[in-house]
Amino acid sequence: MIRVWLLRLYRDFKGDILALPGRTLACLAVLALFIAPLFIRDTYILRIITLTAVYAVFAASWDLLSGYVGQLNLGHALFFGVAAYTSAMLNLHLGLPPVLTIPLGALAAVMAGLVVGIPCLRLKGQYLSLATLAFPIILKGLVYLFKEYTGGELGISGISRLAGSRLVECYIALALGAVLCFLIWKITDSNLGLIFHAIREDEITARASGINTTAYKLLAFCLSGLFAGIAGGFFAHYMRLAGPFTLDVLLSFQAIIWTIFGGITTIYGSVAGVIILFPLMEILRAFPEIRMLLFAAVIVIVLRFMPEGVVPWFLDRVEKECPRCKERNAFTRTRCRVCRVSLSEREVRARTTTRA
Amino acid sequence: MKTRWAVAAALILLCLGAALVAGCAREEAEESRVIKIGVAGPMQFVHGQHHWLGAEMAAEEINAAGGIKVGDEYYLVELVKIDTNELLSVEDATNAVERALAQDNIDLLVGTIRTEAAVAIQELMMDNEKIFITCGASLKQMADKVGQDYERYKYWFRVTPLNGELLARASLILLQYVGQVMKEDLGLEAPKVAVVCEEAAAGDALAAAAQQVIPSFGMELVGIWRPSPQATDMTAELTAIRGAGAQIIYTYLSSAAGVTYAKQWGELQIPAASVGINVESQAMGFMEATDNYGDFECSLNTYALVEITEKTVDWYNRFTERAGEFPTYNAGTYDAINIYREAVERAGTLETDAVIAELEQTRHTSAAGVQVFDENHDVIWGPGYATAVGTQWQNGELKCVWPYNWEGITYPGTVRYQIPPWVAEALQ
Numbered sequence: 001m002i003r004v005w006l007l008r009l010y011r012d013f014k015g016d017i018l019a020l021p022g023r024t025l026a027c028l029a030v031l032a033l034f035i036a037p038l039f040i041r042d043t044y045i046l047r048i049i050t051l052t053a054v055y056a057v058f059a060a061s062w063d064l065l066s067g068y069v070g071q072l073n074l075g076h077a078l079f080f081g082v083a084a085y086t087s088a089m090l091n092l093h094l095g096l097p098p099v100l101t102i103p104l105g106a107l108a109a110v111m112a113g114l115v116v117g118i119p120c121l122r123l124k125g126q127y128l129s130l131a132t133l134a135f136p137i138i139l140k141g142l143v144y145l146f147k148e149y150t151g152g153e154l155g156i157s158g159i160s161r162l163a164g165s166r167l168v169e170c171y172i173a174l175a176l177g178a179v180l181c182f183l184i185w186k187i188t189d190s191n192l193g194l195i196f197h198a199i200r201e202d203e204i205t206a207r208a209s210g211i212n213t214t215a216y217k218l219l220a221f222c223l224s225g226l227f228a229g230i231a232g233g234f235f236a237h238y239m240r241l242a243g244p245f246t247l248d249v250l251l252s253f254q255a256i257i258w259t260i261f262g263g264i265t266t267i268y269g270s271v272a273g274v275i276i277l278f279p280l281m282e283i284l285r286a287f288p289e290i291r292m293l294l295f296a297a298v299i300v301i302v303l304r305f306m307p308e309g310v311v312p313w314f315l316d317r318v319e320k321e322c323p324r325c326k327e328r329n330a331f332t333r334t335r336c337r338v339c340r341v342s343l344s345e346r347e348v349r350a351r352t353t354t355r356a
Numbered sequence: 357m358k359t360r361w362a363v364a365a366a367l368i369l370l371c372l373g374a375a376l377v378a379g380c381a382r383e384e385a386e387e388s389r390v391i392k393i394g395v396a397g398p399m400q401f402v403h404g405q406h407h408w409l410g411a412e413m414a415a416e417e418i419n420a421a422g423g424i425k426v427g428d429e430y431y432l433v434e435l436v437k438i439d440t441n442e443l444l445s446v447e448d449a450t451n452a453v454e455r456a457l458a459q460d461n462i463d464l465l466v467g468t469i470r471t472e473a474a475v476a477i478q479e480l481m482m483d484n485e486k487i488f489i490t491c492g493a494s495l496k497q498m499a500d501k502v503g504q505d506y507e508r509y510k511y512w513f514r515v516t517p518l519n520g521e522l523l524a525r526a527s528l529i530l531l532q533y534v535g536q537v538m539k540e541d542l543g544l545e546a547p548k549v550a551v552v553c554e555e556a557a558a559g560d561a562l563a564a565a566a567q568q569v570i571p572s573f574g575m576e577l578v579g580i581w582r583p584s585p586q587a588t589d590m591t592a593e594l595t596a597i598r599g600a601g602a603q604i605i606y607t608y609l610s611s612a613a614g615v616t617y618a619k620q621w622g623e624l625q626i627p628a629a630s631v632g633i634n635v636e637s638q639a640m641g642f643m644e645a646t647d648n649y650g651d652f653e654c655s656l657n658t659y660a661l662v663e664i665t666e667k668t669v670d671w672y673n674r675f676t677e678r679a680g681e682f683p684t685y686n687a688g689t690y691d692a693i694n695i696y697r698e699a700v701e702r703a704g705t706l707e708t709d710a711v712i713a714e715l716e717q718t719r720h721t722s723a724a725g726v727q728v729f730d731e732n733h734d735v736i737w738g739p740g741y742a743t744a745v746g747t748q749w750q751n752g753e754l755k756c757v758w759p760y761n762w763e764g765i766t767y768p769g770t771v772r773y774q775i776p777p778w779v780a781e782a783l784q
Contacts, residue, residue: 042458042459043454043457043458044451044454044455044457044458044459045458047451047454048451051447051451144555147557147560152557152560153471153472153556153557154471154472154475154495154497154557155472155475157475157476157479158479158501161483239446239447239450239476240476240479241446241472241475241476241479243446243472243476244472245445245446245447245472250444250445281448282451282455285439285452285455288399288400288437288439289400291439
């Protein structure tokens with residue numbers, strides 16, 4: 001029984017992962033990320049890996065809402081900040097452990113998703129974006145107003161650490177990051193993802209097809225809030241601080257930059273964007289005076305030549321799409337791995353000309 | 357014959373190898389006789405530049421004198437520049453410090469300015485059990501933590517500035533002094549005071565303290581105004597203050613709004629003397645930034661060109677010459693490193709607990725006064741210790757105006773506070 005199951009697993013792995021260079025590379029990257037900390041004693045590198053995992057979830061959650069559903073959210077830090085503050089307050093005032101405060105923080109972020117989603121449902125395009133941008137700014141104002149609870153501009157500090165060592169914290173972040181990003185990707189790959197696509201492409205047609213677009217958009221806000229909220233709660237416990245900076249406009253824009261750089265509406269693109277850009281900012285510390293300039297230059301140059309983002313550009317070069325069944329194949333293949341149709345451009349062109 | 361050559365070659369190789377090993381070992385031993393000090397601050401801003409310049413001056417002096425004496429050995433000081441970018445990103449600041457801890461193996465950290473970042477860095481340093489001397493953030497709660505959980509927070513100390521509570525007290529005493537001058541020179545019985553404190557945590561504390569204390573000074577409080585730290589226009593506040601009949605404005609402005617305020621105060625000729633804390637007025641470029649309208653602005657300061665101690669004038673001049681700027685409280689990194697040097701030399705070891713025990717016994721005469729730590733490792737304020745000073749721009753020159761016969765103290769070189777001429781004219 002186990003042998004059969006393992007055999008099937010191997011066959012699926014070979015057929016679905018090893019057959020495609022992009023997936024093989026992603027698999028290797030995840031594997032490397034999980035193995036590397038075992039050999040790293042440098043707490044700084046462990047910190048960068050940890051924060052990369054946290055921000056990967058944050059960026060992917062933005063992609064889910066803005067990339068898939070087309071609800072351009074310029075205030076995504078709201079979810080992050082709400083969860084960070086909720087987790088910090090519950091931990092500090094009620095003494096709840098991180099294992100409870102992080103899910104509760106994420107729940108608060110879901111509520112925030114509802115609060116933002118309901119009034120914003122009537123808005124579209126730039127009006128929606130401006131409205132979403134306003135929410136974290138409003139919350140920041142409230143943070144300053146109720147400083148006896150929120151700590152005002154100083155934030156809430158002294159909250160519990162996630163674990164006793166940086167290594168354990170790193171592994172928790174990696175595991176959480178891998179599971180949550182996979183979950184977000186599965187959501188977008190499911191029927192729900194198809195509905196999200198439909199709403200983004202043509203909301204009126206989607207509604208005419210019987211899709212309750214209002215409910216689905218609200219669901220997207222809540223799901224996005226949930227994942228960003230888990231990242232926010234984790235971040236607060238990792239930094240041992242929840243401050244107004246968790247609601248910064250800059251943080252919202254970072255999610256957008258990471259996602260667009262990696263490739264919007266892909267999920268894996270946003271994750272790759274974080275994996276490339278977040279450590280890059282650290283590497284650029286070698287040039288402190290021109291650090292931001294170099295960072296901006298890298299983004300501009302890359303997007304000039306890869307306007308769809310780094311990952312789609314790369315995949316277009318290492319993978320080919322079958323003209324008949326639309327399945328993806330490794331660039332080395334001459335025939336589609338599913339329908340056996342020739343992938344040679346010359347043959348495809350010749351076939352099209354004959355038919356014509 | 358061949359054997360002999362082989363033996364000779366083997367001997368030569370052995371000698372070369374031994375020399376190489378010895379050389380490496382010596383180099384390693386010499387390299388290890390270095391104390392690495394991290395200087396953390398936003399290096400692209402004036403705050404971080406002062407952190408770095410202060411530290412650089414201290415390191416150069418110590419190394420020129422042979423280094424820090426630990427037992428019978430001398431250790432050179434090596435500075436590690438940590439650009440925290442903390443004014444823009446708290447997370448970036450903690451990453452930078454973690455990098456310095458893990459990769460540069462710093463033994464001590466000095467600096468930081470933004471309170472939110474300083475709190476996060478404090479936690480990080482305590483996790484790593486490394487000494488952290490703050491020179492920039494004034495939050496009192498950072499010191500309170502030492503009292504609440506000594507074992508965890510014993511590695512933290514503060515040299516500059518005074519904590520928020522003490523800053524409030526000192527600036528209110530400065531207000532009292534200016535009030536006294538107004539009473540004497542203009543014959544005012546109970547000067548009317550308007551409070552302008554920017555919307556910030558420190559501003560809240562100062563506004564509350566001012567509200568309580570001002571009546572006990574024999575003055576009358578006419579109102580409290582709370583502009584945004586990002587304010588680019590304060591005409592409304594200043595016009596209202598004029599309307600309220602204020603004769604003195606007590607300020608707390610730590611941001612660039614201080615320039616806007618001072619410029620418009622002078623431009624509108626508000627008939628009220630301005631005194632309190634205006635961090636921007638501590639800068640050399642203040643007069644230029646305010647188009648000379650900031651003249652007669654008076655603010656609490658850490659350093660001034662007077663003999664606070666015998667070291668002040670020389671150090672102040674050297675810093676100004678080097679930086680092209682007056683030293684701000686961030687330049688306290690100079691004192692922090694020297695305090696650490698003294699503690700290590702007294703302890704005769706680099707062992708952290710022994711150094712902390714000696715740091716607690718510190719009595720260091722610096723350019724800012726005599727620096728002694730209280731039981732919470734915060735610098736003590738008061739006569740005989742670090743007092744802070746009041747500085748006023750008088751005809752384009754920054755002069756020290758306080759302490760002026762306060763608790764028997766007048767630092768040589770201090771001049772009397774001058775009432776702005778348009779204020780004197782309006783109130784006479």
